[in-house]
Amino acid sequence: MKTSRISGFYKLSAPDRLKMVAENSGLSEAEVEAIGSLGLSLDQADKMVENVVGLFQIPLGIATNFLIDGREVLVPMATEEPSVIAAASNGARMALAGGGFVTSSTEPVMRALIQVTGVDDPWGTRLAILARSGEIAARANEKDPMLVSHGGGVVGVEAEVVETRKGPMVVVHLLVDCRDAMGANAVNTMAEALAPFIEEITGGRVYLRIISNLADLRLARARAVFKAEEIGGAEVVDGIVLASALAESDPYRAATHNKGIMNGVTAVTMATGNDTRAIEAGAHSYAARGGMYRSLSVYEKNRDGDLVGSIELPVAVGTVGGATRVHPVARAAVRVLGLRSADDLGRILASVGLAQNFAALRALATEGIQRGHMSLHARNVAVQAGAKGDEIEAVAGKMAAEKRINVDRAKELLSGMR
Numbered sequence: 474m475k476t477s478r479i480s481g482f483y484k485l486s487a488p489d490r491l492k493m494v495a496e497n498s499g500l501s502e503a504e505v506e507a508i509g510s511l512g513l514s515l516d517q518a519d520k521m522v523e524n525v526v527g528l529f530q531i532p533l534g535i536a537t538n539f540l541i542d543g544r545e546v547l548v549p550m551a552t553e554e555p556s557v558i559a560a561a562s563n564g565a566r567m568a569l570a571g572g573g574f575v576t577s578s579t580e581p582v583m584r585a586l587i588q589v590t591g592v593d594d595p596w597g598t599r600l601a602i603l604a605r606s607g608e609i610a611a612r613a614n615e616k617d618p619m620l621v622s623h624g625g626g627v628v629g630v631e632a633e634v635v636e637t638r639k640g641p642m643v644v645v646h647l648l649v650d651c652r653d654a655m656g657a658n659a660v661n662t663m664a665e666a667l668a669p670f671i672e673e674i675t676g677g678r679v680y681l682r683i684i685s686n687l688a689d690l691r692l693a694r695a696r697a698v699f700k701a702e703e704i705g706g707a708e709v710v711d712g713i714v715l716a717s718a719l720a721e722s723d724p725y726r727a728a729t730h731n732k733g734i735m736n737g738v739t740a741v742t743m744a745t746g747n748d749t750r751a752i753e754a755g756a757h758s759y760a761a762r763g764g765m766y767r768s769l770s771v772y773e774k775n776r777d778g779d780l781v782g783s784i785e786l787p788v789a790v791g792t793v794g795g796a797t798r799v800h801p802v803a804r805a806a807v808r809v810l811g812l813r814s815a816d817d818l819g820r821i822l823a824s825v826g827l828a829q830n831f832a833a834l835r836a837l838a839t840e841g842i843q844r845g846h847m848s849l850h851a852r853n854v855a856v857q858a859g860a861k862g863d864e865i866e867a868v869a870g871k872m873a874a875e876k877r878i879n880v881d882r883a884k885e886l887l888s889g890m891r
């Protein structure tokens with residue numbers, strides 16, 4: 474990677490942008506072709522999911538300006554929403570003066586749950602399970618020697634008694650280090666294989682054997698200092714701190730605050746062929762831990778009067794398995810990111826989530842979201858009104874300048890032009 478700081482990248486044509494990304498990331502011809510053309514063939518799609526009749530394409534863009542742990546990163550994002558990629562690039566740009574994003578993470582540990590029902594003594598059963606945890610772990614590891622050979626495998630066994638409307642149940646938690654895999658298939662296989670042994674230990678009946686998407690042991694964190702002078706001064710810092718305080722305490726605001734974070738996180742998850750539902754379920758359930766839904770990020774003012782943003786979220790993503798190595802564009806996206814491991818990807822997700830969130834909060838705490846967002850959405854509005862070719866930019870530009878962005882106005886402008 475040469476640089477991620479490509480000012481005015483958005484002013485280039487799409488082929489020129491791709492050329493620049495390819496040169497920066499050392500992409501092969503096949504990778505360039507995968508990104509620049511359709512990427513996925515009907516034949517490949519037919520092997521990925523069921524009853525395939527076609528392809529549904531969404532745009533792939535590149536966010537610029539990311540400096541993460543001292544490394545410059547160009548970030549592929551797949552999203553249908555205008556202004557998301559611009560905002561991520563904008564947020565990352567404003568983090569540069571403070572040194573970019575500094576990240577940390579836990580080990581990539583996922584949980585599989587095994588539900589045990591029909592036991593008369595759930596608390597005693599719990600201890601009976603824990604007493605056999607070594608054997609449980611060994612049997613589970615036998616199911617995935619490849620994962621173990623990569624340094625992963627079971628790292629712990631827990632057991633909980635859960636009170637439900639159908640009485641108490643014992644839930645065994647199998648904690649599995651999934652290394653570079655998201656891990657759902659791996660841990661589900663282990664959980665299913667263990668069920669008879671758990672029934673033997675407990676005398677109960679096992680029903681569910683499945684991963685938990687509340688990946689609270691597989692976390693990534695990112696922190697950035699946004700210099701007051703870079704972001705518009707002390708009033709902007711204070712406005713963002715106030716916005717953060719509300720999202721920390723009010724679930725109605727927190728939901729939208731976190732949606733803004735996931736604008737970026739989900740787009741990168743999608744671009745790398747990872748499971749967007751898993752990452753969303755993880756983020757929102759983590760935000761609701763302890764019984765109250767709150768923001769995944771926090772903003773504070775430091776001693777120098779600068780803004781310090783921090784974020785922590787579960788990152789159940791992989792660089793092997795799932796669609797990550799099947800979808801040609803996802804493979805190319807992994808190369809653009811320069812990933813060495815799933816851990817790298819988790820840290821990038823946290824950084825993108827923070828940049829995305831910061832850009833939205835800055836807009837909200839100052840001019841409001843509509844100017845930046847709607848001026849980029851104006852092109853969609855122009856297309857809805859029937860604009861074609863050069864008309865699209867012309868109508869969109871005029872509407873943005875007038876701050877009147879709606880289909881009726883686009884139609885008026887269009888008939889005037891024609």
Ligand SMILES: CC(C)(COP(=O)([O-])OP(=O)([O-])OC[C@H]1O[C@@H](n2cnc3c(N)ncnc32)[C@H](O)[C@@H]1OP(=O)([O-])[O-])[C@@H](O)C(=O)NCCC(=O)NCCSC(=O)C[C@@](C)(O)CC(=O)[O-]
Pocket residue numbers: 479480481482483537538554555556557558559560561562563564566729730731732733734736829832833834836837842844845846849
């Ligand atoms: C939209 C901007 C970036 C305009 O921002 P601006 O200040 O008009 O832009 P600028 O011309 O000064 O450019 C600044 C940088 O923005 C980027 N940029 C600027 N324009 C483009 C473009 N056309 N295409 C690509 N990138 C663009 C680009 O990185 C550029 O610097 P450079 O790297 O070139 O030196 C700004 O207003 C912004 O960040 N707004 C936030 C928009 C946003 O968050 N959108 C998400 C959708 S709204 C939503 O779903 C979430 C929300 C808001 O509800 C969450 C919440 O409530 O918390």
Ligand SMILES: NC(=O)C1=CN([C@@H]2O[C@H](COP(=O)(O)OP(=O)(O)OC[C@H]3O[C@@H](n4cnc5c(N)ncnc54)[C@H](OP(=O)(O)O)[C@@H]3O)[C@@H](O)[C@H]2O)C=CC1
Pocket residue numbers: 617618619620623625651652653654655656657658659660661684686748751791793794795796
């Ligand atoms: N609730 C949920 O979130 C659910 C999600 N899913 C889906 O599961 C899929 C992800 O499952 P996942 O288990 O990651 O995928 P895979 O089973 O496809 O890949 C994981 C396997 O890759 C092999 N592997 C090779 N190299 C490595 C390495 N460096 N690190 C770790 N493993 C390695 C391992 O063994 P080996 O080679 O022996 O396979 C491992 O078991 C996604 O498609 C997701 O959508 C499925 C069910 C539920």
